[in-house]
Amino acid sequence: MQGEDEQQELTNAEDLVVTKYKMGGNIANRVLRSLVETSSSGVSVLSLCEKGDAMIMEETGKIFKKETEMKKGIAFPTSTSVNNCVQDYILKEGDLVKIDFGVHMDDFIANVAHTFVVDVAQGTQVTGRKADVIKAAHLCAEAAQCLVKPGNQNTQVTDAWNKVAHSFNYMPIEGILSHLWKQHVTDNPTDQQKKDHEKAEFEVYEVHAMDVLVSSGEDPSKQYGLKMKTPRAFFSEWKGVLMFLNTLENDMTLK
Numbered sequence: 001m002q003g004e005d006e007q008q009e010l011t012n013a014e015d016l017v018v019t020k021y022k023m024g025g026n027i028a029n030r031v032l033r034s035l036v037e038t039s040s041s042g043v044s045v046l047s048l049c050e051k052g053d054a055m056i057m058e059e060t061g062k063i064f065k066k067e068t069e070m071k072k073g074i075a076f077p078t079s080t081s082v083n084n085c086v087q088d089y090i091l092k093e094g095d096l097v098k099i100d101f102g103v104h105m106d107d108f109i110a111n112v113a114h115t116f117v118v119d120v121a122q123g124t125q126v127t128g129r130k131a132d133v134i135k136a137a138h139l140c141a142e143a144a145q146c147l148v149k150p151g152n153q154n155t156q157v158t159d160a161w162n163k164v165a166h167s168f169n170y171m172p173i174e175g176i177l178s179h180l181w182k183q184h185v186t187d188n189p190t191d192q193q194k195k196d197h198e199k200a201e202f203e204v205y206e207v208h209a210m211d212v213l214v215s216s217g218e219d220p221s222k223q224y225g226l227k228m229k230t231p232r233a234f235f236s237e238w239k240g241v242l243m244f245l246n247t248l249e250n251d252m253t254l255k
Contacts, residue, residue, distance in 0.1 A: 010106075010183055012205040017108060017183075021207070024075075024103040024110030027059045032112050035078070035099055041119050045080045045089040048099070052078030056103050064105070075102030075109040084217070093119040096130050107184045111209050129216050136168040137214045144210045154178070154200045157210070165214050173213040181207045 010017050035052050053074055060072040078101040082089045091097065100113030115134050117126045126134070143160040157178075165172045202208070 012182070012207055020105040020108045021110055023063060024060075024105045024108065025112070027056065028101070028103045028110050028112040030059065031055045031101070031103070032099065032114055035080075036114060036116055039091060039097055039099075039116070039118055041091055041093050043091045045082060045091070048080045049078040052080075052099070052101055056101065060103065060105065067106075070106045072105050073103075075104035076111060077101065091118050096134075108207075109181055109209075113212075132168050133170055133214055133216045136165050136170050137212050139164045140172070140212045140214065141210070144212065148202055148208055148210065150202055150204045152202050154202070161212070168214075170214050170216050173215050178211055179209040181209060 012018070012021075031052055034055060035048055038051065039048060056074050056078075064070050064072065078099065080089075081098040082091065082095050095118040096115065097118055098113065098115045100111070102109050102111040104110070115137060117130055117134075120126055125131070140161045143164060144157050147157050147160060161172050
């Protein structure tokens with residue numbers, strides 16, 4: 001049994017695996033472009049999330065049709081955050097919108113995220129704090145692209161992000177660590193790893209998800225402890241599984 005599992009497991013060094021990552025990435029980028037084009041005043045956050053998830057399922061359903069046993073589709077549900085809060089929301093002109101989601105082909109994940117301002121007139125530019133925080137995050141992402149290579153360490157990326165964010169008088173959001181991905185496995189950092197911030201060296205054929213979050217506020221993020229019995233019981237049952245309430249058949253029990 002162990003021999004069969006080892007034989008079936010694919011590594012990132014194989015051309016087929018790279019192809020699956022690229023196909024997932026291409027789908028993710030197409031869906032993202034469509035969601036950004038759809039985002040305008042009067043559009044609801046819920047409709048964007050539903051459209052994103054539906055498009056992912058539609059696009060992934062068009063490929064590898066003969067591979068009936070292959071799993072594919074939504075790796076991470078579409079998330080749309082507006083300004084400094086995440087909730088049911090109707091977009092309006094000038095809102096700062098963040099969209100992110102993931103697509104997987106055979107459990108090889110391609111994740112994408114994008115931040116933009118709603119209804120910016122053609123030929124005009126976003127200015128002020130919104131422009132600065134977007135620019136800071138973009139420069140952090142560019143730094144990661146340059147620094148994530150074999151032989152470098154994760155601390156080099158962290159140091160670069162801190163320098164970029166602080167140059168704008170902003171700050172990276174604490175507690176956000178990147179992930180090492182393999183087929184069927186997402187190595188999220190443990191609570192202890194978040195405290196220790198262990199050093200790690202990047203290696204050949206590794207796949208990393210780099211989460212870049214920059215805030216213009218002094219206290220950018222807060223953790224909320226669930227007080228009611230029902231949501232606590234729900235999360236104890238579904239711990240470790242990424243899912244959104246709009247994917248449940250009956251979400252009223254948690255509201």
